[in-house]
Amino acid sequence: MLRLAKLTDYGTVIMTTLAQSKTRRSATDLASSASLPLDAARKVLKDLARAGLVQSERGAHGGYALARPATDISVTQIIEALEGPIALTECSIHDHRCEIEQSCGARSNWHLINRAVRMALDQVSLADLAVPGSGRIAALARRFAPPHAVSIPADSIQRMTQA
């Protein structure tokens, strides 16, 4: 499934919450703020800390804060902190682990497709995510539209092709 793990999703929500708050926040606090299961939030925060995206303080009045400005944290980094490198296909990352690698004509292209998707996510910063209806993200989506695009919203195309 081309879907983020739920915990990754939680991660983006937590990071968004952190980006919007000035002070350090405890896991308990963040979980309730974002309406997330406490233990799941804890797990996610631990991973985010390990990846260096948030800074943690232990002890009473401890908690988490962004390790750097939200503009310097990309969605890619959040995703990869929580679920490892983005790899649409097995061969996008590990060479030689795919059994049909030799005979597969599509491999080199999957590398490139993977990179394109990764770049798309790379260009979305946490700061963008944290602003509802961010113009920058809308602009990104527009920029990714096909060059000779007719003006049909992607949604309707999807509906058409699935009929």
Next chain:
Amino acid sequence: MLRLAKLTDYGTVIMTTLAQSKTRRSATDLASSASLPLDAARKVLKDLARAGLVQSERGAHGGYALARPATDISVTQIIEALEGPIALTECSIHDHRCEIEQSCGARSNWHLINRAVRMALDQVSLADLAVPGSGRIAALARRFAPPHAVSIPADSIQRMTQA
């Protein structure tokens, strides 16, 4: 895991194989051509047929062929035929199924991010995929690079941010 299901991967390989062959091919034939497990190939082909991407003929000398030119089949269509709509997050597709939808500041942006990724995959046709080292896909990847890009390969950034 932002990863395609293995069967979806098989699907792209099978479609690639079909795109490269002029005649109708049986499932057995295709599976051995692409070094895929026969039963898996069968399952994939059935789904592709149901989605209208390949045309099937039953009976002796039956088999599968592309339903239309490879240039008119996108990677998105293959993916969605095999695993349903592309939805990075729960809320990318179904509204109201996510419990924190109200409080979630990131939702509207995930819609757009999802669309951007989808557009990227939309622009890769089966014909592109079938040509090893397709220039069109490389060009796509290039076009997706950030506007004010420093010339650091995405790979090395990944390595840096994961250290």
Next chain:
DNA sequence: TATAATTAGGACCGATTAAGTCCTCTTTCA
């Protein structure tokens, strides 16, 4: 100095889902 608050680091389990396998039915050609 003891205690409460808080993160670190795992272990564990249940539920979901993917992948692979198998079976039966239908269609078509020789």
Next chain:
DNA sequence: TGAAAGAGGACTTAATCGGTCCTAATTATA
């Protein structure tokens, strides 16, 4: 009529995800 081939679906196993819990280690404060 039989063999080749697809259609449709059931079933099993393995993987993995999400949730929960437990035990340290750390820090402020009463």
